[in-house]
Amino acid sequence: MSCSTSNPAESALPQDIQDKIHNHPCYSEGAHHHYARIHVAVAPACNIQCNYCNRKYDCSNESRPGVTSERLTPIESAKKVMYVGGEVQRLSVLGIAGPGDALANPKKTFETFKLVRDRAPDLKLCLSTNGLELPKFVDEMVKYDIDHITITINTVDTTGEIGSKIYPWIFYNNKRIYGKEAAKILLERQLEGMKMCVEKGILIKANSVLIPGINDQHLAEVAKKLKEIGVFLHNIMPIISEPEHGTKFGLDGIPSATDEQQMAVQELCGMDMKLMQHCRQCRADAVGLIGEDRGQEFTKNVFSEMSFDSLETHYNIEARKDAQAKVEEFRHFLDKANERVVQEKQNLSSDGQTILVAVTTAGEGMINQHFGSVREFLIYEAGDKGIRFIHHRKLDYEYCAGPDGANPMEPILEKLKDCKLILTAKIGGCPQDDLKAAGLIADQSYAYQPIEASVLKATRKYYNLSEEMEVN
Secondary structure, three states: OOOOOOOHHHHOOOHHHHHHHOOOOOOOOOHHHOOEEEEOOOEOOOOEEOOOOOOOEOOOOOOOOOOEOOOOOHHHHHHHHHHHHHHOOOEEEEEEOOEOOHHHOHHHHHHHHHHHHHHOOOOEEEEEEOOOOHHHHHHHHHHOOOOEEEEEOOOOOOOOHHHHHHOOEEEEOOEEEEHHHHHHHHHHHHHHHHHHHHHOOOEEEEEEEEOOOOOOOOHHHHHHHHHHHOOOEEEEEEOOOOHHHOOHHHHOOOOOOOHHHHHHHHHHHOOOOOEEOOOOOOOOOOEEEOOOOOHHHOOHHHHOOOOHHHHHHHHOHHHHHHHHHHHHHHHHHHHHHOOOOEOOHHHOOOOOOOEEEEEOOOOOOEOOOEHHHOOEEEEEEEOOOOEEEEEEEEOOOOHHHOOOOOOOHHHHHHHOOOOOEEEOOEOOHHHHHHHHHOOOEEEOOOOOOEHHHHHHHHHHHHOOOOOOOOOO
């Protein structure tokens, strides 16, 4: 398949890379509006300890990496993938992301991949790892056509000073190693493994957890090293460290990273690396589009007693092809509607002025969600010439479902304090007035229109310019 995209950064890539990422929701900003992923929690063990991590089992009310409600065997995992693939025909990716480390559980991980590869050849296969055992398994990944991986790398400090503050210990060569020595070994293995993957043509997404006061000033150096190695994508993940999550950092009072801190670090890292800015820090058992989680719909009791023969019928690979062809037709429509809109930062504005615009969406690349039901905003930087996607900002609860006695507008105003416009499908008079009093304009006139084109039009309207740019 030959694929193209209206995103300038992606359209400049070699065609073979465009083809690899075209329907991968983590690797392509455009694909994440349209294609779904599934994570199967088949890898419970981990070979390092991170001070920001707490691998919770049987937890349905948190959306964080390492959290899962069901642990699965390889056979159960393969059955779940087949069942979900029949129900969610835009499912394009299977990832193994924990709740521990995929490569600390190699037998379960690769048995799952084999079962799925034999029965669902249209799916992309991915795994997430801390990289400690990555060099050992690169050839095994090639064997199963795993051509996308995610590695979490939070420091490239060769002294081990920064790493020792993040990782209390690693388990390597059948022994537990502590402190700076552990951090040095982990980094050596991460760098070696990433270089091997690049040589084999495996695309790498590197996750870095932004930890205020520990590595926030260092992540630009991480980005430079990733570029040197040939890593495809860099994802800056703000640490989530509320004490109730039970992590070491949370209990020690290390604060969660703010939106402003994330944007500042992204600005620095983006000078060297292509950034992933649509990450949602998914659970180890996530199902659905990025930004939604349908995992509770597909518990073991739904599929575990079904045979693989019946599951192959349910999966219906031909029906999946037809459904995804329709997705591609719609994406072509969006690309045409959004053509010439997305630009590099320096080309956004004719006079250097830009604003931040918040968008409510339920997916499909459209402004199609009511303000009262929003759980997250997409944030764009926009000028009179173009726009660029920045990141998403989550809310703890919907405006229409806030806790008793609390003002549901307060957390929204805090999240959007640096924005000027909100584009939404519908909003009531009271919240609209509250936003206006805080200096935020809520605009419903672009309801059910393509996001990117609408953000530019609304921004030009904000600057009292014609919504449509003249075609040169």
